[in-house]
Amino acid sequence: QSALTQPRSVSGSPGQSVTISCTGTSNDVGGSDYVSWYQQHPGKAPKLMIYDVTKRPSGVPDRFSGSKSGNTASLTISGLQADDEADYYCCSCAGSILWVFGGGTKLTVL
Amino acid sequence: QVQFVESGGGVVQPGRSLRLSCAVSGVTFSNHGMHWVRQAPGKGLEWVAFIWSDGSNKYYVDSVKGRFTISRDNSENILYLQMNSVTAEDTAVYYCTRDRAKDYFDYWGQGTLVTVSS
Numbered sequence: 001q002s003a004l005t006q007p008r009s010v011s012g013s014p015g016q017s018v019t020i021s022c023t024g025t026s027n028d029v030g031g032s033d034y035v036s037w038y039q040q041h042p043g044k045a046p047k048l049m050i051y052d053v054t055k056r057p058s059g060v061p062d063r064f065s066g067s068k069s070g071n072t073a074s075l076t077i078s079g080l081q082a083d084d085e086a087d088y089y090c091c092s093c094a095g096s097i098l099w100v101f102g103g104g105t106k107l108t109v110l
Numbered sequence: 111q112v113q114f115v116e117s118g119g120g121v122v123q124p125g126r127s128l129r130l131s132c133a134v135s136g137v138t139f140s141n142h143g144m145h146w147v148r149q150a151p152g153k154g155l156e157w158v159a160f161i162w163s164d165g166s167n168k169y170y171v172d173s174v175k176g177r178f179t180i181s182r183d184n185s186e187n188i189l190y191l192q193m194n195s196v197t198a199e200d201t202a203v204y205y206c207t208r209d210r211a212k213d214y215f216d217y218w219g220q221g222t223l224v225t226v227s228s
Contacts, residue, residue, distance in 0.1 A: 003154070034212075034214070036213070036215070038155070038215075040155075045205060045218040045220050045221060046147075046155065046205070046215075046218055047218070048214060048215065048216050051210070051216075052213065052214070091157075091214065091215075093213055093214075098157075098169070099157040101154055101155040101156065102154070103154045104154040104155070
């Protein structure tokens with residue numbers, strides 16, 4: 001099972017919006033509503049930000065939103081803040097009890 | 111509060127064994143499946159293994175099948191990962207994380223570093 005494809009890096013200025021894509025296949029992202037996103041600050045554990053493509057756990061700001069079209073899922077962060085600077089990973093349950101992550105995207109807040 | 115605390119990492123020689131533990135508190139451990147996810151230095155996340163809440167079923171990424179064994183003790187609220195025949199490619203921070211509906215991972219530990227080196 002290959003990793004999901006994410007851009008290596010994205011950037012934006014405070015207050016702007018950025019979108020991170022996550023491309024898989026019909027066997028994972030395209031064929032499943034089980035797409036989740038994780039934020040990871042340097043030296044810290046990952047934190048769940050989005051699950052089931054669009055749902056936000058309690059405590060995650062509504063500036064974070066998820067969507068999906070075909071084999072590509074997306075995470076959009078609006079109203080960028082300095083603390084949003086982190087690595088972001090998508091994940092999909094690829095069926096047959098197998099989870100696959102994206103390669104990760106480094107978000108830089110300019 | 112919810113705590114997932116991994117331990118057991120360290121430096122291990124290639125071909126040797128190591129057992130990782132994850133002590134869980136603040137949640138009903140026996141109600142949920144559990145995973146191990148690892149992250150090689152400077153690399154991305156990789157799912158490693160999953161165990162059902164009752165320990166009856168276990169699943170592994172291909173690269174560790176036959177070498178790693180996930181297990182749990184629901185009476186002690188501890189998750190384990192027995193790592194045998196380790197190689198340099200197993201060098202990573204290992205995280206334990208709770209499963210939600212065989213879908214996503216909500217709570218994570220802080221990780222324990224395993225370094226395979228002679």
